[in-house]
Amino acid sequence: MKKEANPKEKKKFKEFLHKFFKIFIIIFGAAIAINILVIGVLFLIHKNKLADERGYLNPQGQMVDVGGHSVHVIVDGDENADKTLVFIHSNGITDDSVALEPLFGKLQEYRLVYVDRSGFGYSDTTKTDKDIESIVTELRTALEKVNVKGPYVLVPNGIAGLEATYWADKYPDEVESIIGINISVADDFDGVTEEQYCGFFNYLMVKFAAIGGQRYVKSVYPDNFGAVYTEKQMIVRKALISKNFYTSDMYEEDLQAVHNAAVVKELGWPEQTPMLVILANPLMAPYIEDDSSVREEYEDALKEVYGTATDASAGDADGVDYVGEYNADKKAYYSQYKNVQIEEMSGPSRLYTYDPDGVAKLIKAYLDD
Structure with a gap:
């Protein structure tokens, strides 16, 4: 027969539970209070630093209205040139308006255009639609607003390769050729789910960036290998990254990336559009x-x-x-298309931040051929 617990023992056990939960609630509440305090302090520091950095953040181009929000557009080079190069930044890159300056300086014989998409650089963050058609429409509208007409030579970097190939597929009369700098293609997303590409961590990154957490992660800021940039340019690049490290618009682009790749893949490779692909090899x-x-x-x-x-x-x-094998799969992929010319350079994904002279020489050789 099971022995019943002594009433005194029951009372002691209840008192223990009461004390335990009381201490737990106090510790849990204190932890929440400390976290709120830390987040609040980080946010205030971030806001104060943003105010200090505002003096460096003067758009070099024009602010134009596109669908009710302001978009930053730079038009440079020779306005009477036969070739108009439109540079399209990758997702998560918010400092290209400055990062491209050394390359632009070496391509002044062409008409040069750069657009900060909404949520990037100097453009407004507005949670605009980021399906592939909306992204390309925003770019095309921005070009129209600054009276830059095609046909264009599109110069995408990274995942912007999707926008460039979509643009060439949907509006072939507007695209003379494509010069892809280490671009992604639709097939890169085969077997990748939306959750794998953009999950809860990405959502947290938006919140992390909003309180200025990026300021304490050294790796998010660029190095100046080869002394490509002036001290002021580096300060502005870092200020832009501090301001827009990972915005809601960037998150939305990541969220749509797998779907956008599927849309581009369904349209097919733009085989009638001449293309130069410059591959980066960091090894x-x-x-x-x-x-x-x-x-x-x-x-x-x-x-x-x-x-x-x-x-x-x-x-x-x-x-x-291993150095030769680094881009072997990409070379094999592009080799199946007769309209693609392949070059390889030493450097990071954004080759123009490391060797703008080398990139400029490849672009000129391709365009002048």
């Missing part, structure tokens, strides 16, 4: 010698596999040419 010298983090990551990977590291610029431990 090639001299970039790997300049960027210590890339070099260390590469050598650590070799150590993990082979137990030793080798000179990244010279080769590897087992005779495999």
Whole structure:
């Protein structure tokens, strides 16, 4: 027969539970209060720094109205040139209005246009639609507002390759050619779900950026390898990143990316549009010698596999040419299309931030051919 608990023991146990939950509630409440305090302090610091940085953030181009919100457009170079180059930034890149300046300086014989999409750079953050048609429509409308007519040479970077190929598919008369700088293509998203590409972490990033959390993550700010930029340009780039590190518009673009890729894939590759694809290879010298983090990551990977590291610029431990293999899949992909010319350069994804002279030479050679 089961023995019943002593009334005194029951009372002691209830008192213990009461004290335990009381202490738990106090600790939990204190933790919430501390978190709120920390978030509040970070937000106030961020706001104060934004106010201090406002003096650096003067748009170099025009602010034009596109669908009820302001979009920043830079028009540079020779307005009478035969070629009009329209530069399209990748998602998450908010400082290209400044980052492109050294490259623009080397391409002054062409008409040059750059547009900050809504939620990027100097443009308004408005939670606009970010399906592929809406993105391209915003770009086309911005060009119309500054009276820059096609046909255009589109110069996309990163995931903006989707916008460029869509533009060429849907409005072929407006696109003379495409010069893709390390671009993504629709097939890159095969097998990727929307949740995998843009999940809850991305949503948290919007909140993280809103309180200025990026200010305490050194890796989000660019280095000035090769002294490409002046001190003032670097200050402005960093101020733009602090202001718009990851906005709701950027989140919406990520949220739509898999769907947009599917739309572009259904339209097919624009095989009638001449194209130059410039591939970035961070393992090639001299970039790997300049960027210590890339070099260390590469050598650590070799150590993990082979137990030793080798000179990244010279080769590897087992005779495999990892530098040569870095872009092998991309080269094989583009080689199936007769309208694509392929070049490879040493540098990061945004090659123009590291070697604008090399990028300019490839662009000129392609356009003048």
